[in-house]
Amino acid sequence: MAASCVSLLAVVVLFFCLSAHAVDRSNFKTCDQSSFCKRQRELKPGQSPYRALLDTLELSNSRLTLQLINDNNKVRLLLELYRLQGNMTRLKINELKPLKPRYEVPDVLMADPLTEPLSVVVQDENGLVLSLGGAEQRLILNARPFRLDIIEGPQVLMSVNSRGLLAFEHLRARKDTISHKISSTVGSMWNSLNSIFSSKSESDSEETAGQENVGQQIDEIIEDEEKPGMWEEVFKTHSDSKPDGPSSISLDFSLPGVEHIYGIPEHADTLKLKNTDGSDPYRLYNLDVFQYELHNPMALYGSVPVLISHSTERTMGVFWLNAAETWVDISTSSAGQTMFGKMLDFVPGSSEAPQTDVRWMSESGIIDVFIMLGPKPTDVFTQYASLTGTQSFPPLSALAYHQCRWNYNDQEDVRAVDQGFDEHDIPYDFIWLDIEHTDGKRYFTWDPSNFPQPKDMLQGLMDKRRKLVAIVDPHIKVDSDYKIHSEIRSKNLYVKNKDGGDYEGWCWPGNAGYPDFTNPDMRAWWSSMFAYDQYEGSMENQYIWNDMNEPSVFNGPEVTMHKDALHGVWEHRDVHNLYGLYVQKATADGLIQRSGGVERPFVLTRAVFAGSQRYGAVWTGDNAAEWGHLKISIPMCLSLGIVGISFCGADVGGFFKHPSTELLVRWYQAGAYQPFFRAHAHLDTPRREPWLFGPENTALIREAIRQRYALLPYWYQLFYNTHHTGQPVMRPLWVEYPEDVATFAIEDEYLLGKDLLVHPVTDEGAKGVTVYLPGKHEVWFDVHTFEKHDGAQSLYLPVAMSSIPVFQRGGSIICRKDRIRRSSSCMESDPYTLYVALSSQASAEGELYIDDFHSFNYEKKEFIHRRLSFSDGTLTSRNVAPDSQFSTSSWIEKIVIIGGVQQSSVTLTTADGAETALEFEFDSETAVLTLRKPGVNAGADWSVRLR
Structure with a gap:
């Protein structure tokens, strides 16, 4: 008992130390501290050791395969190339004969993508030209060094490995590899030397040079095998054993004519991705980051490895299907000629044209990349949706207003807050309960003192046609008297540590186990726990929130799980970024099953990956009550939206700290026009219910929320459309105005669908905002005053505290409900x-x-x-x-x-x-x-x- 109390105390102390200030960067790795990132970045462009072995080429109707060889170590890779329906190309690269299988990401693609025929147009000893369907599109494969160029007519759309940064660390046995490689190299060099020695034309000096070359290669092999972090890596007090040794992969892509790229969320940074030359790459590694900093490429809670390029000529996308820790380097500069040899002599080139080079680096797995060739923004969204699915279609109530804090104290507190909304004539649909509602942080339970009759509480809400969300996190208190823990342990469904025992770490309950959600049996069992006869006290108007599912481990490396933990035969390093998706999927499936497949679920998650859009909503995590965090919520949600995750929002008011009244009002006004609309606050912050800031401010907040409710028919239509088409609900202006360069870097305003333009007020003390209204032939109407403005202009608009600048596009019809009631269900x-x-x-x-x-x-x-x-x-x-x-x-x-x-x-x-x-x-x-x-x-x- 004492040990348990000490562990819990340590957890709490750790959390409050972390949450008291901005993020401590030293808790999280830089590229130099991530050994594979450092190794990969040490590679120099233009020195590719890989060449294509054209005599190994095999071509079926829809698939091309050939082998690549690394001339430095003679390891062979297998390249697979597919032309996919919908103007996409898939490229897979794996070891030809790995010592053991390498991880390939399951459960993210909706199905095996449909393919189209491939055919060879030209082939010689230097390479080949493939037709990619249609008369104009070709893929040119250069053999030495290996390189791919996708062209359309005279234009190079994209080049792969043009910088020669393909790198594939092959699996190897640690003890035998060095001696084997030395023996192999000595044999090869000895044969060469014998040839040298037997030639009468060779001099003694050439003999000496040959001997020195053998020694140099042996030294290089030994040095390569002994680089720091290849077989074991230490960060702070944590050691990461690597039984399979180094296994990282890398590939570069060049985009001629492109200087604007977007995507690869989640980062608290600008919408347009920045040049990473001279700084860390963008990192994709799901992490629990307390009170994250703004404007840096540090990893946050979600990782969606999708990048979108855009120019006036074309929009394209790259989907890097890999769930391991990943870094993305971006370099935008003027480009030289992008042609190679005679095949591209006809391509016009200019040293003044912009070019963006993108390099993906992942710790393990294989290279599996989808190149989405657009050409329009809407085409890229459709292409990506065909691969990973569309945003789930939420129930209408989930699009309304949500009231949350850590924590509402008890059933009486819930009743009083609910009554407060009625007394102040403010609509809301959901009230939320954080971790304190449980019995000692045992999820699927209720605190017997504070929530002794949860069904009475839920029924009271249901009588008003309102709902509740309760948190269920994926760390399970190690307690033999706790049913959830006992059953997971008895079924042997916990993640294992490297020695085969159940992996345990600290989180909110103290010592906790972590269910292995990569296991379908674990997911099925978890889903079954949401049945009404299993989750005692739950009812049909209770929905679920999955937090801490990166997974968060307070005493783990970088506040997450050890990479050498085991999910069956796979290390955690292979599956890390998938964990949160699996948690949300199992939870959403559980809510569907409890209703017999009838009711749509609502599940909020913090950790996401490609495909998470199929299972619910996401929020931007532990933000702060600062103006900068209000501002950054816009590009953060826009970035998620363009990679499929439309149901996004930020904690209104900021999770940490206490907002000024002005900031709180402005945040409500902004949140009312973002897809997921929830107020949330930290345990230590003063209460923030909308009526606690004086009658004038209550009126301003009430009006913002009422505007949300009036527009619910439009929100619902937008989500119906995105569910069917994959087009983002909240979208950057360039999506609808792809040729208007003035829109490419705008991130303080956005479109909802194509017909509403929103420019929230996000500056303290603002007396006015400058709104850009796009479209040469468009007219825009202020939705509040009906004043008409021409498009293709920047408009200065004076603002008061009541102002929410929103414009309706001329040529549109928007349906509203102007009778506002206590909840969306009352307005149906x-x-x-x-x-x-x-x-x-x-x-x-x-x-x-x-x-x-x-x-x-x-x-x-x-x-x-x-x-x-x-x-x-x-x-x-x-x-x-x-x-x-x-x-x-x-x-x-x-x-x-x-x-x-x-x-x-x-x-x-x-x-x-x-x-x-x-x-x-x-x-x-x-x-x-x-x-x-x-x-x-x-x-x-x-x-x-x-x-």
Whole structure:
């Protein structure tokens, strides 16, 4: 008992030491402290030892294979190349004959990608040219040194290994390798020397040189085998044994004509990725980083190895499918000629053209890379979605407002906070419980003193059509009386340490075990624990939050799991970045199963990987109540959105520290226009419920939240669309205006879909903001004042504390619900108001999507999907899903035409041909025409004619 208390005390002390100040960088590795990153960075460009052995080439209908050889050590690699449907190319490189299998990432791809035919156009002793489908696209393979160039017509789109930084550390046996390599090299060199010695033309000096060359190569082999960190690595007090020795991989990609690249989240940095020359590379390694710093490439909680390049000519993507620790170097500069030999003599080149070089370096696994060739931003999103899936479609309530803190104290506290929202007329849908709600940090339990009747609490929320989220973390208290621990141990489903025992580390409960979520049996068992008869006290309006799933180990290296821990036959180093995805997947599956497959789940995760979008939402982790953290939430969520994870948000108000009232209000205003909208705060911060800052500020926060609720129909439609298409909900301006260079580096404003432009106020004491309105032929309308502005200009906009600069694109129709109730569920049957913003051609289009807002029945064609169009003075509603079956009691109560003109009459025509004159009024100052009470059902065919 005493030992347990000491361990728990150490955990708490460690946490508060870490959380009291900004992140201690010394707890986390730099590239120089990561031995494989340091080794890889020591390689010099232009000295590639690899060549392609063209006589090993095999070509089937959809797959090319050939061998590569490293002329320095004679190790052979197997290259596989596939042309995939949708304008993508897949490149895999592995050892030809590894000592043991190398890890290949499972469960991330939706299925084996569909392929297209490959054919050789030209081949000679120097290389070959492949057709990649279509008359214009070719892949040129140069044999010595090995290099790939993808061209379209006369343009080089991308070059692979053009800098010669392909590196593949082969698996080897430590004891025998040196002597074997020395013997092999001596034999080879001895044969060469015999040839030298037997030649009458060779001099004594040449004999000596030959002998020295043998000695030099032997010295190099020994030195290579004994570099620090190859067989064991020490960081602080932690030792990482490496029984398989060095196994890192690297490959470089060159992008001619490109100087803007994005992606590879998660980093607290700018949207446009920076040049890493002279600094650390961007690091992808899921870590629990307390109060992270801004504007550096340090690893954070998530790792999505997807990079997107963009220029006025083309958008492309690179998906590096590897779950090990990964570093990404980026160098943007002027490029010389990107052609090689006679094959590319026709390519125009300029030493003044920009070029971006990207190098990926991973600690283990294989090279498995998908090259997504666009050419448009929307094409890249579609291509990536075809590989890893789309954003899950959340229940409507998950898109509403969430109230959270660490922690609400007890059931009475929950009841009082819930009542406070009603008393102050502020809507909310979810209240959250952090780790203190459990019985001694035993997840799937309730504190018997503070939460003795959880079902009563949940029923009270359900009566108001509200919900609760409870935290369930993936570290399990080691306690023989704890059912969850006992069953995992009895089923032998914990991660193992290097010696084969259960891996244990410190986290919130004290000493904890870590379930092996890479094991399907563990995931299935975990999912079963969310059944109502297993998770005692839970109900259908309770949802789940997975925190600390990097995984976080307070006394582990870099606050995470030892890399030599074991998941079956695989080391943790191979699977690290996948762990959080598996936790969220098992949890989401559990929530689906508990409802018999009927209800959509909601699960929030902190750690993510490629494909995490399929399982729920993510937040940006332990931010701080500082203006810089408010600002950085925008590029952080934009970066996640463009790599598939649209359901993103940041803790409103900042997790650490106490925000000023101004900062809190501005954060609510910004959060109301980000996909995941949750207020959260640290245990030590003063209470922050929206009504605790005076009536004036309560009113400002109330208004921001009400704006969110009014727009829920639009948010829901956007998530429906992203679920089907993969297009991001919250997107950079360049996505919709890919040729407008002025948009390429903008990160303080963004688009929701294509029709709303948002520029939150993120500067302290701001009296105004400068908004860039894109599009030469666009018009934009302030959603609050209806003032009209032309596109392709920067607009200075004065702001007050009540200001949330939002603009609707002319040519769009957005559906809102202007009757705000206590929760989104209370508004499900309420009427809609259509906001029709006319383009300069007096036309507009939009959508209305309706289903039951919570189940999977939409997959059974139970929904309404309407196309709304305005042209030639007529607004029509048309069914775009005639095979679907669903009915709604919601109706259209108002139509607001922005940028309109005075009319003499307005006539509604329904599906049966009946005509009705509508009441209307025109405001000449704002040019807004308002049509009152059309009264038609939201799922019906109808038209409105203006005269």
